[in-house]
Amino acid sequence: MSGAREDILALLESNSRLLPEDLAERLGLSAEFVSGELGRMCDEQVICGYNTLINWEKTNKELVTALIEVRVTPQRGLGFDKIAERIYLFDEVKAVYLMSGGFDLTVIIEGGNIKDVAYFISDKLAPMESVQSTATHFVLKKYKDHGIVLEKQRKDDERMIVSP
Amino acid sequence: MADAIKNMPFSGIRKFFDVAKQIEDVVSLGIGEPDFDTPWNIREEAIYQLERGNTIYTSNAGLMELREAISVYMRNNFSLYYRPADQILVTAGASEDIDISLRAIVNPGDEVLLPEPCFVAYKPCILMAGGVPVVIETKAENDFRLTPGDILPRVTNKTKAILLSYPTNPTGAVMEKTDYERIANIFLERDILVISDEIYAELTYGSKHISIAALPGMAEQTIVIGGFSKAFSMTGWRLGYSCGPAEIINAMLKIHQYILMCAPTVSQYAGVEALAGGMAGVRRMREEYNARRRVMVNGFRAMGMDCFEPRGAFYVFPSIKKTGLSSEEFCTRLLFEEKVAVVPGNAFGASGEGFVRCSYAASMENLREALRRIKSFLRKLANEHGQ
Numbered sequence: 001m002s003g004a005r006e007d008i009l010a011l012l013e014s015n016s017r018l019l020p021e022d023l024a025e026r027l028g029l030s031a032e033f034v035s036g037e038l039g040r041m042c043d044e045q046v047i048c049g050y051n052t053l054i055n056w057e058k059t060n061k062e063l064v065t066a067l068i069e070v071r072v073t074p075q076r077g078l079g080f081d082k083i084a085e086r087i088y089l090f091d092e093v094k095a096v097y098l099m100s101g102g103f104d105l106t107v108i109i110e111g112g113n114i115k116d117v118a119y120f121i122s123d124k125l126a127p128m129e130s131v132q133s134t135a136t137h138f139v140l141k142k143y144k145d146h147g148i149v150l151e152k153q154r155k156d157d158e159r160m161i162v163s164p
Numbered sequence: 165m166a167d168a169i170k171n172m173p174f175s176g177i178r179k180f181f182d183v184a185k186q187i188e189d190v191v192s193l194g195i196g197e198p199d200f201d202t203p204w205n206i207r208e209e210a211i212y213q214l215e216r217g218n219t220i221y222t223s224n225a226g227l228m229e230l231r232e233a234i235s236v237y238m239r240n241n242f243s244l245y246y247r248p249a250d251q252i253l254v255t256a257g258a259s260e261d262i263d264i265s266l267r268a269i270v271n272p273g274d275e276v277l278l279p280e281p282c283f284v285a286y287k288p289c290i291l292m293a294g295g296v297p298v299v300i301e302t303k304a305e306n307d308f309r310l311t312p313g314d315i316l317p318r319v320t321n322k323t324k325a326i327l328l329s330y331p332t333n334p335t336g337a338v339m340e341k342t343d344y345e346r347i348a349n350i351f352l353e354r355d356i357l358v359i360s361d362e363i364y365a366e367l368t369y370g371s372k373h374i375s376i377a378a379l380p381g382m383a384e385q386t387i388v389i390g391g392f393s394k395a396f397s398m399t400g401w402r403l404g405y406s407c408g409p410a411e412i413i414n415a416m417l418k419i420h421q422y423i424l425m426c427a428p429t430v431s432q433y434a435g436v437e438a439l440a441g442g443m444a445g446v447r448r449m450r451e452e453y454n455a456r457r458r459v460m461v462n463g464f465r466a467m468g469m470d471c472f473e474p475r476g477a478f479y480v481f482p483s484i485k486k487t488g489l490s491s492e493e494f495c496t497r498l499l500f501e502e503k504v505a506v507v508p509g510n511a512f513g514a515s516g517e518g519f520v521r522c523s524y525a526a527s528m529e530n531l532r533e534a535l536r537r538i539k540s541f542l543r544k545l546a547n548e549h550g551q
Contacts, residue, residue, distance in 0.1 A: 007451075010451075011455075025455075025458055025459055025462055026455035026456075026458060026459065027455065027458075028458050157199065159195050159197055159199070160181060160185075160195065161181065161184050161185055161190060161192045161194060161195065161505055162177055162180050162181040162184050162185075162192065162194035162195065162505055162507060163177065163181070163194070163195050163196045163197055164175060164177050164196045164283065164284045164285065164333075
């Protein structure tokens with residue numbers, strides 16, 4: 001069952017710039033209630049941050065993204081969490097997921113060029129004691145990210161201006 | 165040319181469209197169709213069917229697979245039970261259903277009750293079927309619901325049917341179960357058939373849509389019309405359906421097979437996918453419409469306009485009586501002076517006079533811009549009166 005919280009989150013996930021009063025009006029709630037819920041959800045880390053989705057390809061900034069499949073040896077008593085933490089604390093690391101299947105961790109990293117990424121893998125990631133192997137895949141083009149198509153074809157509203 | 169058609173006017177909407185299309189940069193709240201693309205899973209299925217070359221006629225009544233899916237959908241969502249074999253007919257859009265359902269049941273001179281304000285095609289379709297439209301004016305003070313007191317004075321021994329449509333275009337009104345319970349007996353006792361156009365069923369806010377056919381005894385004398393245009397944003401696909409007693413559906417099938425053969429085949433396959441995998445898309449669109457509905461109602465009320473809360477479709481129907489202008493004057497001036505298109509309420513019947521229909525099948529950005537312009541227009545009117 002989705003409640004007011006889930007409704008607020010669903011709207012915010014699609015547009016984090018909506019103000020509490022916008023959210024309240026759209027959902028038929030009071031602005032005070034929405035503000036309160038937002039504060040509580042930040043405290044509870046339900047809301048973990050507000051990002052902007054940027055297509056860096058359209059800027060002058062050089063950026064290389066790589067997805068690395070990592071196989072690790074879990075540690076007794078700590079499972080995968082400790083090794084995951086050692087990896088995700090690096091600034092270059094943008095995402096870390098524990099996976100089912102043929103490998104254990106998906107690590108997504110960003111660097112200014114291939115050399116940066118290669119250095120991180122060969123000098124930081126691969127030598128870690130628990131890391132058994134890595135397989136690196138470079139991202140060539142991002143089509144869709146966080147549910148948003150990056151180069152959406154704009155379409156004019158071709159509906160009749162007045163219709164039954 | 166046939167006299168009957170010569171004397172039939174174009175709809176008031178069409179007249180207004182001809183004016184509006186000449187003006188540039190209009191923000192339109194005049195559009196009676198969804199602004200979303202058809203969900204991709206539905207479009208993708210249609211492409212696949214085209215690639216496979218599935219482009220021949222289907223059976224007259226429509227693909228059995230689709231009729232079965234409609235049967236399940238009606239059962240699960242509205243507790244209505246129809247046999248795919250002889251109680252469901254797939255058509256080229258709900259507009260066709262309105263036409264052929266009337267032609268299937270109306271004899272020359274039969275009276276058809278027509279609650280107004282209502283969709284512009286009903287009255288001409290009754291006339292073209294040889295029937296006599298008998299208008300029932302629904303009222304803002306009843307939230308445009310139909311009451312026994314509205315209906316009874318209009319019933320005669322020639323009354324053959326009533327054409328209902330809830331949620332309603334243009335008012336956004338809905339009927340609750342208790343509302344139907346108050347009027348169902350009138351139809352049951354007098355064998356009055358009900359044509360219930362439920363094209364906006366999925367766009368009901370805050371409660372679940374209920375069909376009059378779900379009331380005891382009503383399924384035997386009700387034709388339920390549904391379609392894919394509004395719920396799945398599939399207007400251009402032309403796909404609708406009728407469900408009802410086998411005898412009536414069979415009569416409609418007879419007309420349908422002579423005038424159309426079958427509904428567009430690719431659209432029918434798309435319809436199967438819509439019902440199988442499209443409900444998440446319907447929910448998503450409904451939530452967005454609901455958010456816009458609140459913004460519109462709040463916006464109009466904040467300007468001091470009387471605006472009853474619509475609980476269905478994608479229209480708000482505020483009263484403009486306070487301005488002292490007629491619906492047409494209001495709409496024409498708003499169009500020329502502020503470049504906002506809304507539709508005069510009287511285009512949907514005389515009882516729509518004093519109201520305007522505002523569609524919120526438009527982006528939130530456009531809705532807010534339109535509200536800003538309407539506010540400035542009202543301020544201007546107030547100043548004129550002050551002078």
